[in-house]
């Protein structure tokens with residue numbers, strides 16, 4: 001059988017089946033001597049047709065059966081006679097035919113309704129499944145950087161589209177930017193430009209077969225990315241207060257030419273979920289910014305106690321984060337290190353100014369007081385309410401003067417007792433202390449080193465000498481690898497050109 005014939009057979013199997021039964025019944029009817037008694041067998045194809053084909057085709061089948069029987073009765077009326085007259089035969093066929101049609105209509109109708117109901121149920125459960133998939137993403141993923149690409153990906157799948165973009169409306173800067181743009185990089189557009197701009201401005205939903213026909217569609221991106229935007233569904237995202245906060249843009253329907261009414265309704269429902277996620281992310285961003293800025297202010301307050309330590313905690317944070325990235329710590333660990341570094345010297349608030357600002361070597365009592373600052377850091381930070389993910393910050397910050405050989409302070413903890421974060425802080429802290437100018441002279445044991453930053457070559461040799469004694473060897477190695485970047489970060493400002501050059505000449 002040819003492929004086309006096979007396909008035709010598979011596609012029309014139900015009609016062919018019904019027709020076969022109908023023809024079989026008719027042929028048997030043709031050969032049977034007492035045809036009238038056999039007429040009820042015609043209910044068989046009609047019942048089957050009503051089940052498979054619905055009302056209209058069943059009705060056609062019933063009429064075909066009746067015609068067939070009428071033709072038989074006309075051609076050979078005697079084969080219908082069974083102790084009855086011609087008029088009796090006519091009435092009998094009439095009654096039979098009416099019931100046949102009635103049965104076809106009732107059963108066909110019931111089956112049509114069933115099918116429609118089933119179709120609605122399937123569509124509904126599909127919709128529910130999509131909503132569930134999107135909302136399960138919302139509930140399971142707390143990291144918004146992962147959440148939005150996930151939602152957008154599921155949305156593209158649900159809409160059976162080629163790609164979707166999520167734009168954020170930034171009224172302050174009068175622009176829109178893509179929080180998620182599948183297959184392309186970030187786009188920034190002035191508010192009001194292109195299709196999204198129009199949606200942002202008017203709040204209307206734009207649903208078109210071919211975006212290129214829109215006068216305000218900008219072909220620039222299509223031409224740049226060698227892409228052809230055809231069908232497009234673009235919808236505003238509104239927050240609970242009714243303010244437009246973003247735009248969702250779905251491009252190129254994969255099954256069909258355009259996004260139909262059902263697609264639009266589906267997206268409308270999903271956009272409500274995206275709106276909630278967006279609002280939450282804005283709130284989280286704001287919370288995070290305000291938390292971080294208060295910590296930074298606190299950190300700067302300590303540094304500001306002495307004009308020459310200004311910026312110390314900030315630079316320690318920068319160096320510590322560079323090391324953390326160098327040894328591939330994850331985002332959460334980097335965050336812990338950031339806050340520990342910003343706050344590591346907060347305990348200095350509790351040191352008397354006569355000690356803290358002293359110009360000259362410390363007496364044993366003064367040294368002892370100065371050395372209480374890490375413990376004071378811990379006491380202060382333990383009173384601070386950190387979110388659960390930052391609970392280790394007080395301890396990590398408190399251990400920044402501990403040494404891996406156990407000869408540090410305040411506790412004299414050893415290598416395996418020290419958190420990795422503290423080991424990173426220790427290197428970053430010492431590096432900044434040695435490379436920063438001091439108003440009071442530096443002392444290296446007995447030797448007076450002067451007010452100026454220690455030469456870089458000397459700092460590096462101290463770090464190398466203390467590798468495995470004061471410092472964790474891996475952290476020193478990582479620091480030496482990022483040192484050029486650390487110097488570059490403050491070239492010409494904290495590190496004068498000649499200070500760096502003097503060192504690079506020795507390499």
Ligand SMILES: [Fe+2]
Nearest residue numbers: 344345400401
């Ligand atoms: Fe310190």
Ligand SMILES: [Fe+2]
Nearest residue numbers: 312344345429
């Ligand atoms: Fe410090």
